[in-house]
Amino acid sequence: MELLSLLLLLPILHLFFTIWKWVDNKRDQECYILDYQCYKPADDRMVGTEFCGEVIKRNKNLGLNEYKFLLKAIVSSGIGEQTYAPRIMFSGREESPTLSDGILEMEEFFYDSIGKLLSRSGISAQEIDLLVVNVSMLSAVPSLSTRIINHYKMRHDIKAFNLTGMGCSASLISLDIVRNVFKSYKNKYALLVTSESLSPNWYAGNDRSMILANCLFRSGGCAILLTNKKSLRHRAMFKLKCLVRTHHGARDESYNCCIQTEDEKGRMGFHLGKSLPKAATRSFVDNLRVISPKILPVRELLRFMVVSLVKKWNGRGSSKGTTQGPIKAAVNFKSGVDHFCIHTGGKAVIDGIGISLDLTEYDLEPARMTLHRFGNTSASSLWYVLAYMEAKKRLKKEDRVFMISFGAGFKCNSCLLEVVRDLGDGNVWKDEIDRYPPKSLANPYMEKYGWIQNEDPSTFKIPEY
Numbered sequence: 001m002e003l004l005s006l007l008l009l010l011p012i013l014h015l016f017f018t019i020w021k022w023v024d025n026k027r028d029q030e031c032y033i034l035d036y037q038c039y040k041p042a043d044d045r046m047v048g049t050e051f052c053g054e055v056i057k058r059n060k061n062l063g064l065n066e067y068k069f070l071l072k073a074i075v076s077s078g079i080g081e082q083t084y085a086p087r088i089m090f091s092g093r094e095e096s097p098t099l100s101d102g103i104l105e106m107e108e109f110f111y112d113s114i115g116k117l118l119s120r121s122g123i124s125a126q127e128i129d130l131l132v133v134n135v136s137m138l139s140a141v142p143s144l145s146t147r148i149i150n151h152y153k154m155r156h157d158i159k160a161f162n163l164t165g166m167g168c169s170a171s172l173i174s175l176d177i178v179r180n181v182f183k184s185y186k187n188k189y190a191l192l193v194t195s196e197s198l199s200p201n202w203y204a205g206n207d208r209s210m211i212l213a214n215c216l217f218r219s220g221g222c223a224i225l226l227t228n229k230k231s232l233r234h235r236a237m238f239k240l241k242c243l244v245r246t247h248h249g250a251r252d253e254s255y256n257c258c259i260q261t262e263d264e265k266g267r268m269g270f271h272l273g274k275s276l277p278k279a280a281t282r283s284f285v286d287n288l289r290v291i292s293p294k295i296l297p298v299r300e301l302l303r304f305m306v307v308s309l310v311k312k313w314n315g316r317g318s319s320k321g322t323t324q325g326p327i328k329a330a331v332n333f334k335s336g337v338d339h340f341c342i343h344t345g346g347k348a349v350i351d352g353i354g355i356s357l358d359l360t361e362y363d364l365e366p367a368r369m370t371l372h373r374f375g376n377t378s379a380s381s382l383w384y385v386l387a388y389m390e391a392k393k394r395l396k397k398e399d400r401v402f403m404i405s406f407g408a409g410f411k412c413n414s415c416l417l418e419v420v421r422d423l424g425d426g427n428v429w430k431d432e433i434d435r436y437p438p439k440s441l442a443n444p445y446m447e448k449y450g451w452i453q454n455e456d457p458s459t460f461k462i463p464e465y
Contacts, residue, residue: 031179032227032236032420037117038380038387038428039109039195039221041084047218048081049444055089061206064460067452069208073215075446078347078368083218083375086199094202101199102138103147109195109221110148117223118152123189125152130190132177134163134170134379136408137260137270138197148193167258167407168343170194170379171222172415176243182228189229195221196378201260203269210269216346220377220384236420238401242294243415246287254279254410276410280349283412284356284404288331295402295416296336304331333357336400337416339389340364343405344371344381353404366392369436379405384428388436391429395419 056062056070086105088094093101118125131154133145140147143162148154159181166173171194178190198219203210227236248254257273293301333340340363342353350367353359366388374384382403389395399419406412426433 031240033238113223129188169405169407172413192224205267213270218375222383244291258408338399342367387427391426391433393424395423
């Protein structure tokens with residue numbers, strides 16, 4: 001009888017053990033952000049109105065029409081006078097970059113931000129198990145990830161990934177790599193390094209679709225420390241809840257709208273096509289369609305379904321003579337999201353997302369201020385926006401932060417972070433957050449160079465530099 005009872009008990013014990021093991025493994029698969037450090041270059045790399053004008057005048061391929069186009073672009077860009085450029089610009093060598101220029105630009109960022117991050121966290125470089133580096137427009141041998149490993153003398157068994165060509169949405173792609181590695185390995189530390197190398201990528205021609213990139217992109221970067229250690233979850237700043245990647249590279253229109261190429265005279269540049277807004281909108285909608293059920297409460301999803309059905313029904317009725325007005329079927333993202341971390345791709349990008357998600361100026365303020373102060377720092381820009389929220393002491397325990405980014409390909413990537421504890425350190429904004437938002441975001445470019453709008457093409461002479 002006892003033997004029979006034991007035999008009956010064994011399957012039950014095995015079932016409980018299996019459930020316990022599944023739950024335990026699931027907990028080890030969590031992805032926590034312990035800390036992050038945005039990069040603030042030295043003040044001698046700051047791009048003011050005067051310096052910007054000097055750089056433009058150095059390009060002898062520009063004429064009056066290009067000057068007018070650039071003035072309109074920079075005035076409406078949302079970028080202020082305190083953004084940063086690589087050192088090659090200040091030595092006047094932007095048209096003849098070397099490989100060393102790009103590498104030195106990255107190393108200046110690496111050693112500053114990674115050093116500060118590791119020092120503040122109390123974690124040594126030898127404890128890092130996984131390193132992911134994304135710098136889209138610079139590929140060197142040895143890789144940038146290897147240069148970091150060599151400088152910090154990291155372990156020989158570290159798992160290293162080096163991403164290039166992934167565009168402005170690369171930091172969330174890197175985050176996805178970390179998340180997936182964490183699913184297979186327990187108790188690990190990961191270091192995510194995201195930036196862009198501008199030194200070798202200045203466009204010196206006169207193609208409008210390519211000189212626009214010169215107006216938008218600025219120097220920056222961010223180093224992020226992550227873990228899946230359960231024992232450190234209370235020290236963490238954020239917990240990754242979900243992440244969705246949308247890639248429209250199979251569509252020719254999306255593929256060609258944002259591409260590195262050469263102009264008619266063989267000058268390398270970054271082409272931003274007229275189909276870019278359409279491609280961005282299409283990828284954004286598809287991304288929201290997938291991530292919405294993951295981040296919104298059931299009641300909001302049910303409300304959306306009911307409203308959609310009513311709208312469809314009323315649409316049928318209107319064809320039979322019904323005069324009832326249309327019903328707006330839109331998801332209220334604020335029902336599941338507390339803060340919106342938007343990629344600073346430009347003023348039009350921020351405005352477009354704001355309209356699509358029905359956001360207020362309070363919601364858009366972090367992205368607008370980041371664009372104004374630091375410009376579009378490519379894949380790292382999301383973390384400057386996040387740091388602004390932290391500096392403003394907006395991020396409270398259990399708040400949910402929705403990150404949205406776009407990149408060449410064309411890609412739209414998004415994720416949801418949960419704030420693990422109250423935050424308010426300030427990061428890169430710490431010493432100047434009290435000055436934001438300023439009373440006006442207008443830059444002085446129109447006041448300084450507005451006279452060019454009245455120039456006659458037949459008498460205009462290119463200014464001497």
